[in-house]
Amino acid sequence: MPDEGFDKNNPTCKNCMLYCFCSAPMDYQALSAQLLVRKKHKLKHKELLYSYRDQFANVYAVKAGGLKTYHVDADGQERIHQFYLAGEILGFEAIYTDYYPFSAIAIASDTVVCEIPYESLLGYVYSYPELHRKILYFMSQRYTFGLYITAPSAEQRLAAFLLELSGRLHAQEQRQEFSLSMSRQDIGNYLGLAAETVSRLFTRLQQSNIISANNRKIKILEMRKLQWLAQDRLPSLPPHKALIS
């Protein structure tokens, strides 16, 4: 269902990667929410945003909550492709195929996304070069995610995953303390591990006093040790905040 438009005091808007465009400062006037964002969707937990093979039409900026994209293989097993957290944009993966190659589903209740028609987004690119760079920037950023999912040990994978999440959530929360929007099952699926293994690893990391983990609440206690476990599996990246101008 459609929602009210852009609100520059809304914290979910402040964290959005497209904030600088929706906030319509100076010469970006034309890009105010009414133009760029067609409507907002509120999604409940496990509510589908788009489905595999749907005709590609929109990309979506995540304002609150989170989503996962996934594909169901021949066994009926779900394979998670990517997570999309508040401030990130999904849908670009469909440019290549012209239909969505994955399904996208909310992993948190109260997930809110802004629907951005792709064709109109492309149209604005010519008037707003900065928007163009931004799009390429978003798409490029994804390339650096998930480098660690082939790490030889489960511990390395989870450590790197937590560090990546911590970086991606940087803009919104404390770097060392954050709340997982995904289940153990989903983490395991994404990392190529059984959910039980993920659970055991959380226990182990807590016993070593490297993190504390109360259900989905994670606090990184020993950042250095966690980085050591991850073995520099992530290339050091600038916080994306820097580009939000």
Next chain:
Amino acid sequence: MPDEGFDKNNPTCKNCMLYCFCSAPMDYQALSAQLLVRKKHKLKHKELLYSYRDQFANVYAVKAGGLKTYHVDADGQERIHQFYLAGEILGFEAIYTDYYPFSAIAIASDTVVCEIPYESLLGYVYSYPELHRKILYFMSQRYTFGLYITAPSAEQRLAAFLLELSGRLHAQEQRQEFSLSMSRQDIGNYLGLAAETVSRLFTRLQQSNIISANNRKIKILEMRKLQWLAQDRLPSLPPHKALIS
């Protein structure tokens, strides 16, 4: 060393994803090789194209041979991020960081790449909307690669990897028969497996008469069986040829 420019009869140019621009038909005149491609580089096996942390300046279209991008972790272990085969373009991963987040190295002798300055490429986008779509298309395509690297069994990973390669090489060779440009070690590294495991799998797939593998020469004998092993781990994708117009 710089090389002669675009040659529309050169098979390596014909297979390039940017062929339609370099071939300069009609209104794309301005995009002939001299403008889009600054120079060509010939690389020997294991010769570096760019290095981690180098200032981002160019993307590179692979005309012949192949490359891998990789990152060296804290253990000194190489972690392969992606392979780039003839007709594909690398370097976009650096947009986000403004330096190359991985190193790129040739995995075949006689690798040839066309150097395309990113800023000038961006400049042409405004005059040639089709070029813009193409760039987004290339970048989007990468999102669909490597979905299978977290598959639970090694056999599934390798089967899916071979199928993906077969699709990516479609434009250049027979779909069922192709030549691997990467070593067993590299395949294992990419798939999160030991090289020995990869080797054993090749042996096993041969004994089942699903493929034949003489060193780097691969022939898929039973496509259906290979797809069954891969468990539909790849979303079905159109051959990129279709978009080369």
Next chain:
DNA sequence: CGCCGTATTGAGCGCTCTCAAGCTAGGTGG
């Protein structure tokens, strides 16, 4: 308060890793 999805914990097995020893092929130099 009771339910159901999620998380934890345990036991035992099997796949893949490691280490190690041959083998093959392609390239080099005599």
Next chain:
DNA sequence: CCACCTAGCTTGAGAGCGCTCAATACGGCG
């Protein structure tokens, strides 16, 4: 042209990590 040399590939044996299956505990939501 052939012998050597080296990197890459294959094959084997044994160990260990993570998976499966199963039972129990937790916690959010009605």
